[in-house]
Amino acid sequence: xxxxxxxxxxxxxxxxxxxxxxxxxxxxxxxxxxxxxxxxxxxxxxxxxxxxxxxxxxxxxxxxxxxxxxxxxxxxxxxxxxxxxxxxxxxxxxxxxxxxxxxxxxxxxxxxxxxxxxxxxxxxxxxxxxxxxxxxxxxxxxxxxxxxxxxxxxxxxxxxxxxxxxxxxxxxxxxxxxxxxxxxxxxxxxxxxxxxxxxxxxxxxxxxxxxxxxxxxx
Numbered sequence: 001x002x003x004x005x006x007x008x009x010x011x012x013x014x015x016x017x018x019x020x021x022x023x024x025x026x027x028x029x030x031x032x033x034x035x036x037x038x039x040x041x042x043x044x045x046x047x048x049x050x051x052x053x054x055x056x057x058x059x060x061x062x063x064x065x066x067x068x069x070x071x072x073x074x075x076x077x078x079x080x081x082x083x084x085x086x087x088x089x090x091x092x093x094x095x096x097x098x099x100x101x102x103x104x105x106x107x108x109x110x111x112x113x114x115x116x117x118x119x120x121x122x123x124x125x126x127x128x129x130x131x132x133x134x135x136x137x138x139x140x141x142x143x144x145x146x147x148x149x150x151x152x153x154x155x156x157x158x159x160x161x162x163x164x165x166x167x168x169x170x171x172x173x174x175x176x177x178x179x180x181x182x183x184x185x186x187x188x189x190x191x192x193x194x195x196x197x198x199x200x201x202x203x204x205x206x207x208x209x210x211x212x213x214x215x216x217x218x
Contacts, residue, residue, distance in 0.1 A: 004057035006043055017043050019212045021057070025157075028187040030180070032200035035209030041193040042087065042161050044209065048191060049084050049159045050074040062156065079108065083155030083188075087162045089142045091134040091149075097121060097141075098130040101149045108153060120148040123178060125171065139166045147175055151182055157189040158182065164196045176202065 006018040017040050025031055035041050046052040048059055050066045059066045062081060066074060078084070091100050098117055105113035121130055124144040134142055143166040150158060163179065164172035176199050182188045192199060200206050207214050 001059045002057050005055050007055045017212055021214045028189055030183055030190040030203040032203035032206045033193045034200055039209035040212045041209045045159050045161055045193050049082055050078055081156040083150035083153055083158040085147050085150045085160035085163045089146045091142055091145055093134050096131050096133055097145045100145055101152050104153050116152050120152040124148045143167060154186055159191050161193045164199060
């Protein structure tokens, strides 16, 4: 990304959320972004994934500048290359856990969507909850379904907003292991916003958001 900035209109002018962020993430790298609430971490992650548009600057994914794409083209790029774990889960309430994980696989034309989805639900310890709807699942279980959905599509790059934030210590540890297994076996680039020190310490690089600016961590 190059000189990434994000401002929004407010009642008495403009609010700058991100200011002058420039850095490169290499293929297969693992990166953690930490910082206090309200520092701009989730906004940055949304821009990197093409879920939002920068006010200035650009994000380039695999040689493609997001500023050159319309909304449909950005969605197509995400479907092909990007996985995203939302802090708010973003599960479809009318679909079961299995169906939520299967959906992006079916849209991508995978022939064994059900088998792949069942495998990843098993890997996040939810094999016994495949037929349950989101309203029948706890917050931690919904988070695990969202993680399985992101993993199952084998993305080139995975963005995750607090992937262990709603999980107990044991399940959170299992999810961390799964994240880095995906990185090791499939070369998936990981970009993680987190307050979980265990997760941040396992990443190759750590950055800290401070009042809309990004600085290298320790």
